[in-house]
Amino acid sequence: MPVVVCRYTAQEMLRLTTYLASWPTGGVPRPWLVLMRDAPLPPPRPARFRRRALGARVLGVTEVPYLVPLRSVDSPEEGLTFRVVAQAAVRLRRDLGL
Secondary structure, three states: OOEEEEEOOHHHHHHHHHHHHOOOOOOOOOOEEEEEOOOOOOOOHHHHHHHHHOHHHOOEEEEEOOOHHHHHOOOHHHHOOOHHHHHHHHHHHHHHOO
């Protein structure tokens, strides 16, 4: 299953629109889209609009919230010691069907 990870910003969502426009239609399944929040704020309006517009081009969309503890860890394993990070990891795996 292809997975595309993108920061949930207006600029990155614009790049993603271009990238998905060139996604092969034969033999390759549509990707899952994982949007990474880059701030503890709502995504900008253009990014939200592009998310809705891309809905038909992807198999599904999930978001990873802004996780403050990840700014101070040296490894993914260390990050998982924080409850909020572990919960986000469980949700991501569930959403992707893993």
